[in-house]
Amino acid sequence: MPSEERSARFVSREQRELRRELLIEPLAELGLVAMDGPADPQPSLVVEKGRVIELDGRREDEWDALDHFVVRYGLDLDVAREAAALDDAEIARRLVDVDVPRAELVRLSRGLTPARLARVISMLDPVELMFALKKLRARRAPANQAHVTNLKENPALLAADAAEAAARGFAEVETTVGVSRYAPLNAIAILVGSQTGRPGVLTQCAVEERLNLRLAIQGLVTYAETLSVYGTEPVFVDGDDTPWSKAFLASAYASRGIKVRFTSGGGSEALMGESQGKSMLYLEARCLSLVRAAGSQGVQNGSISCVALVLAVPGGTREVLAENVLAAWLGLEVASGNDAIASHSAIRKTAKLMGQFLPGTDFVTSGYSSMPRYDNMFGGGNYDADDLDEWLTIQRDWQVDAGIEPVGEEDALAVRERAARAVQAVFDAFGFPPITENEVRLATTCLDSRDLPDRDRAADVLAGDRVLAERISGLDVARALEERGFPETAAAIFEMQRQRVAADYLQTSAIIAPDGTVVSAVNDENRYSGPGTGYRLEGERWQRLQQLPHSIDARVLGGAEGIQNAVEELHVASVGDRSDEVVIAVGPAFGGALAETINGLSHRDVLAELVAGVREGGAEPRLVKIRRSSDVAFIGHDGARLSGSRIAVGLQSKGTTLIHRADLEPLDCLELFGMAPSLTLQSYRQIGRNAAGYALGHPVAPVPTVLDNYARAKLIVRTTLLHARETAEIDRLAPPVELRLAGVPTAV
Numbered sequence: 001m002p003s004e005e006r007s008a009r010f011v012s013r014e015q016r017e018l019r020r021e022l023l024i025e026p027l028a029e030l031g032l033v034a035m036d037g038p039a040d041p042q043p044s045l046v047v048e049k050g051r052v053i054e055l056d057g058r059r060e061d062e063w064d065a066l067d068h069f070v071v072r073y074g075l076d077l078d079v080a081r082e083a084a085a086l087d088d089a090e091i092a093r094r095l096v097d098v099d100v101p102r103a104e105l106v107r108l109s110r111g112l113t114p115a116r117l118a119r120v121i122s123m124l125d126p127v128e129l130m131f132a133l134k135k136l137r138a139r140r141a142p143a144n145q146a147h148v149t150n151l152k153e154n155p156a157l158l159a160a161d162a163a164e165a166a167a168r169g170f171a172e173v174e175t176t177v178g179v180s181r182y183a184p185l186n187a188i189a190i191l192v193g194s195q196t197g198r199p200g201v202l203t204q205c206a207v208e209e210r211l212n213l214r215l216a217i218q219g220l221v222t223y224a225e226t227l228s229v230y231g232t233e234p235v236f237v238d239g240d241d242t243p244w245s246k247a248f249l250a251s252a253y254a255s256r257g258i259k260v261r262f263t264s265g266g267g268s269e270a271l272m273g274e275s276q277g278k279s280m281l282y283l284e285a286r287c288l289s290l291v292r293a294a295g296s297q298g299v300q301n302g303s304i305s306c307v308a309l310v311l312a313v314p315g316g317t318r319e320v321l322a323e324n325v326l327a328a329w330l331g332l333e334v335a336s337g338n339d340a341i342a343s344h345s346a347i348r349k350t351a352k353l354m355g356q357f358l359p360g361t362d363f364v365t366s367g368y369s370s371m372p373r374y375d376n377m378f379g380g381g382n383y384d385a386d387d388l389d390e391w392l393t394i395q396r397d398w399q400v401d402a403g404i405e406p407v408g409e410e411d412a413l414a415v416r417e418r419a420a421r422a423v424q425a426v427f428d429a430f431g432f433p434p435i436t437e438n439e440v441r442l443a444t445t446c447l448d449s450r451d452l453p454d455r456d457r458a459a460d461v462l463a464g465d466r467v468l469a470e471r472i473s474g475l476d477v478a479r480a481l482e483e484r485g486f487p488e489t490a491a492a493i494f495e496m497q498r499q500r501v502a503a504d505y506l507q508t509s510a511i512i513a514p515d516g517t518v519v520s521a522v523n524d525e526n527r528y529s530g531p532g533t534g535y536r537l538e539g540e541r542w543q544r545l546q547q548l549p550h551s552i553d554a555r556v557l558g559g560a561e562g563i564q565n566a567v568e569e570l571h572v573a574s575v576g577d578r579s580d581e582v583v584i585a586v587g588p589a590f591g592g593a594l595a596e597t598i599n600g601l602s603h604r605d606v607l608a609e610l611v612a613g614v615r616e617g618g619a620e621p622r623l624v625k626i627r628r629s630s631d632v633a634f635i636g637h638d639g640a641r642l643s644g645s646r647i648a649v650g651l652q653s654k655g656t657t658l659i660h661r662a663d664l665e666p667l668d669c670l671e672l673f674g675m676a677p678s679l680t681l682q683s684y685r686q687i688g689r690n691a692a693g694y695a696l697g698h699p700v701a702p703v704p705t706v707l708d709n710y711a712r713a714k715l716i717v718r719t720t721l722l723h724a725r726e727t728a729e730i731d732r733l734a735p736p737v738e739l740r741l742a743g744v745p746t747a748v
Contacts, residue, residue: 017344024312031275031283034266034310034319035122039277043116045080052077056115064233066286069243070114074293079111088116092123095132095329098530102136106331117329118285121322126355129321134359135528136328138298138521139509140535142360144403145335146170147367148190149377153182153460154452155427156420156435156443159193163419164412165370166197168388169405171511172223174367176206176377183207184467185432185460187220188477189423195492196419200512202259202505206378209249216258218467219474219497222505223259225300225335225366229290230264231283234274247294257500259510261298261335262291266319267306280310284323288330297508298333300366302356305379307342311352321355328361333509333521339367341380349382357394357402360535362509364402372448392548401537401545408549417444422486429480430472432463473497565742566591566604573624573736576644582619582691583648584610585639586739588627588729590653597655598718599677601684607741609681610649613688619645619695621688623739630726633667636660638736645695649687654722655679659691670694671702677715678706 013019026033046054052071053060063071083091091108094100109117124132146165150157162173173194175186187205194201202222205215215221227246230236236243246262253260264287266280275283284301291299303310303320310316324336336356343349356364368391369381376384383391388404395402407415420443424435433456442452466472474497481490495516499505505512510520528534537545567590576583584607591603607623614621624642626635636650636658646662650669655676658669671690673679686703693700 017346018348020344021308022312026313028279029277031270031278031280032309032313033279034313034315035118035279035281035322037277037279037282040118040279040282041115043113043119045075045084045113045116047077047080050077056113065236065242066231066233066290069247070286070289070293072293073247073295074110074289075113076110079107081111083108083111083116088120088123091120095120095124095136095325096128098135098528101529102526105136105329109329109331114285114289115282117289117326118279118282121285121326121329122281124322124325126318126321129318129325130355130359133321133325133328133356133361134534135526136325137359137361137526137528138328138331138333139362139511139519140524140526141519142401142403142535143171143363143511144169144365145172145174145363145367146370147339147376147378147381148173148175148193148370150371150375150449151178151377152449152452152454153178153186153457154439154443154449154455155185155189155423155460156439157446157449157452158186158189159196159419159423160416160443161371162190162193162201162203163197163415164407166194166201167405167407167411167415168370169198169403170201170368170370171403172202172204172363173370174204174206174225178377179461180207180211181461181464183211184215184220184464184472187215188426188467191220191474191493191496192423192426192477192481192489193419195496196422196486196489197415199488199492199495199514200499200516202512213249213252213256213258214468216253217256218471219500220467220477221258222496222500223261224253225261225263227260227296228263228268229287229294230269230272230274231278231286232269232274232276234276235269235272238272238274243290243294250294250296254503254506257503257506259505260296261300261333262294262296263300263304264288264291265301265304265306265337266323267303267309271306271309281319281322281326285326288323288327288332291327292330292332296332297506297510298335298362299327300335300337301327302334302337302366304337304366305340307337307340307352307382311342311348317352317355320352324356324361331508333362335363335366336361338365338382339369339378341382353382358398358400360401368404374448374450389548389550392545395545396548396551399537399542401535401541405544406548413444418486418489420444422481422489425484425486426477426480427463429484430463430466430476432466433459566595566602566607567623567625567739568742569625570738570740573642573738575642576622578620578644580619580695581622581644582614582688582695583622583624583639583643584614584651584688585624585626585635585642585648585736586651587630587632587635587653587726588625588731589630589726590625590651591739591742593729594653594722594725597653597676597679598715598722599655599679601655601679601681603653604741605681606651606655606684609684610651610688611741613685613690614649614692615688616685617689617692617696617698619692623741625737625739627729627731627734627737629732630723630730632656632658633660633669636669637662637664637666640664642736643695647691647695649691652676652723653726654719657684657687659687659694661694673703673705675705675708675711677711678708
């Protein structure tokens with residue numbers, strides 16, 4: 001279409017952030033279909049003499065490794081017989097029936113095959129999925145996990161960011177590396193930082209699994225979620241893995257007291273070209289059945305790094321939520337994604353988040369980027385440090401706990417500095433390359449790693465090698481901190497070593513409270529059974545989440561305390577007799593209880609400009625305060641009835657203005673300037689000139705107005721408070737009062 005014939009509105013929308021993404025029609029043969037794919041198998045489970053001989057349409061001789069693993073370890077045949085007597089609709093109804101407890105649903109899931117799990121979950125619409133997730137979440141109270149990385153792998157900045165994340169309530173902190181040999185130093189940095197911010201935070205360094213296990217054995221990390229599983233055998237083969245090798249590795253972690261989550265997510269098989277033409281949800285049902293069969297307590301799922309691919313197909317956001325619900329139904333801890341960038345569109349990515357944010361999951365994000373996106377080495381976060389105020393505000397808006405707490409600037413700076421100094425002391429104790437005072441200072445106050453100096457990376461790498469070679473442990477780190485004046489952090493790190501030995505946090509959905517108490521699905525099970533039950537954000541926790549640094553006390557807005565009054569009251573106002581007179585009528589709080597307009601213009605300056613404008617227009621101004629009403633229409637109309645010319649300017653204390661004439665109805669007027677935040681002193685001067693023109697009968701061009709589409713959202717609270725302050729000054733029986741500008745001997 002020629003550009004001159006195109007719709008300007010369509011062209012404008014093409015420049016929106018959303019159009020940077022590619023949305024596609026389903027292509028089932030490549031696995032690019034969210035749910036209910038045409039090649040998805042029909043559920044089946046055939047048992048002969050206690051032995052499964054058919055699973056989801058395939059006989060035993062056709063099974064792949066995943067089928068064999070799930071049949072051997074993941075099905076309860078006694079429950080399967082019971083489940084076979086229930087149709088899909090009945091099971092789906094039980095998922096959203098408040099009278100069917102979570103424990104019963106988890107038990108029932110053990111008798112369902114992957115294809116049946118996917119088919120039942122597909123019956124739920126988005127609202128039903130959220131309701132089911134609220135009921136099926138393993139732990140009663142939601143929590144959250146943070147990412148802590150930086151491109152310079154600066155240990156002081158890692159420690160500072162980990163400390164702030166911990167202070168903000170994140171129950172887990174995860175880092176990664178650009179160069180694997182940095183891993184030991186990064187693990188130490190976030191261990192020290194997190195325990196400085198809040199004792200009990202679990203940490204991990206996302207690196208190759210053998211190295212991660214070594215760090216765990218040395219007590220430098222306490223959990224792992226890098227055990228990826230897939231829904232087709234060829235993808236496993238590409239990674240030199242099998243379900244058995246993954247299960248063995250999970251056991252290796254658990255045997256050393258390390259909490260483990262597997263990782264899966266819709267779209268990974270399609271991305272790797274091995275979807276076998278199956279839908280994303282069906283393949284994820286296979287993954288999750290395998291995870292449970294492997295004995296893992298939990299899973300990181302919800303498409304994760306493939307989320308943008310899943311969202312490219314119809315129903316993708318629903319499929320991601322369905323994955324999370326399915327994992328919870330299988331009794332797994334759920335770290336529900338929301339970590340990788342889902343969309344360029346702020347609306348779209350937040351819409352996706354709400355599926356987990358509102359019902360709550362064990363970890364609402366599997367990695368909130370606690371630093372600016374520039375430093376996120378996990379490929380960029382869906383939400384990062386710049387979004388913290390929005391996240392906190394949305395929690396407050398919905399009265400929902402999504403696992404992040406407000407922290408004021410002074411408190412954040414204090415905990416960041418202490419963490420940076422603590423890791424500085426550890427580096428000094430072990431003879432690692434020194435962390436300078438300048439690094440500590442900048443790690444405390446910087447925006448991102450670009451503000452910090454470069455370190456000697458070769459020397460840092462050698463220090464990392466020493467951690468492994470000398471088997472420097474978490475206990476060694478605690479001892480170094482104790483000796484160098486950081487007893488609280490030392491005690492917290494020592495406690496994490498004790499927790500690893502006790503291994504109570506290997507229970508499903510376990511986190512550690514600051515007092516060392518392990519909170520899990522065992523001792524804090526989610527028992528939601530309808531309104532008034534389950535986790536309710538109330539009491540002290542609700543009060544805590546309301547205390548945002550950017551919220552203010554409503555009582556301090558708009559007052560005139562400490563400001564000299566703009567006007568002086570003279571006497572009761574009478575009707576004027578000059579035909580060239582323009583009354584400037586102000587509201588009852590003007591220049592007294594209130595001193596400035598909604599956009600910060602002083603009442604004295606506004607009156608001075610109106611007076612000057614009237615005089616420039618050839619008329620004579622007179623000031624009057626209307627005390628019986630705070631409505632600008634009645635203020636202006638009362639003023640016009642007092643004016644010798646029958647023309648008046650009506651002015652509310654918050655700045656809303658109009659030009660009125662006495663013979664008009666009160667709610668009619670000559671000109672209305674309702675967009676008070678857009679009015680400048682020049683605007684008020686022009687309003688005065690126009691009022692004079694009306695009074696003298698001259699041709700008048702209306703004052704141009706400016707429209708601010710965001711004014712209501714920005715200022716409706718301030719508007720309400722200012723108007724309430726003005727309304728409180730009303731005296732309905734009081735006559736109008738003549739005024740003059742304070743300190744000016746004339747009438748005006």
